[in-house]
Amino acid sequence: MRIDAAVSAEVLRAISPLAIEAALKLIAECKEASSEQLRQREFALEQAHYEAKHARRQYDAVDPDNRLVAGELERRWNDCLATVARLEEQIRSLRNEESSAVGDDERVTLMALAGDLPALWNDAAASVETRKRILRAVLKEIVVTVEPGRLHLVLHWQGGDHTRLEVLKNRSGQNRFKTDAATEQLVCELARLLPDHSIAPVLNRLGVRSARGQTWTQLRVRNFRSVHRIPVYREGEREERHELILTEAANRLGVSNMTIVRLIRDGLLPARQVCPRAPYVIRESDLDAPAVRQAITKGRPVSSDPRQESLPFQGAD
Known part of the structure; x- marks a missing residue:
């Protein structure tokens, strides 16, 4: 179970929205190639129809008593008809592939789903067989080395890269349903x-x-x-530790939540997160830092990056 969870998490990390975007781009390139093949087959079918009609005219013009020549012309005519049938089947197949290509609406839906891959992976409607097919599509093999207390995994991807993982083994008497x-x-x-x-x-x-x-x-x-x-x-537990979350810090300084986020990202306001998407935790004393007060009073400083320029705005006459 732990190996399954570790490998699944690594695969989901690899199948990121950027990876899905690359896959959609590949589908679009395949669609263009398919369209070119379709045009070539249509030209070939037009030529095959012409050759079939020509073979029929030759067969109709031959003397029926000349069985040797008539037999040969009939064989050529049948070959031309078989070529026509084969090309028509290929064209039908290529047109079906074009109709099943990813459309704009489906593309938007796929990219929206890409933002919540873990939920899709663990959805009840996602069967074990589907997950296995995805794993086999991206992974060539998984090599596991057993050591006391832990398992070392090497994931060999289909593209030739490899990733190393480490998973703790269950201790004696520990069942598989114990949370890590x-x-x-x-x-x-x-x-x-x-x-x-x-x-x-x-x-x-x-x-x-x-x-x-x-x-x-x-x-x-x-x-x-x-x-x-x-x-x-406990209600008030953070206040006893003199800690604030994002909204509380914004209210204390009289600014928006986004301003606090900018201060944190600019390194002016120290903050910590237990994990991604968890609340920012800010020490109350850090709000009185001179750099924080100055940034709020004067606004966010202009970036020193030479690629960013200020745009002058002229008031209306």
């Missing part, structure tokens, strides 16, 4: 910031699943905490 230590640590840290009903969507957006492969709900988070003896989040 990373998830337990993640819930521990999130529980110091958020209540159960807010932890569940964070875990689901990250693609983290329970030990039985289920998505998280408020009840499952609560049961998980109870089993692992993780204290519940």
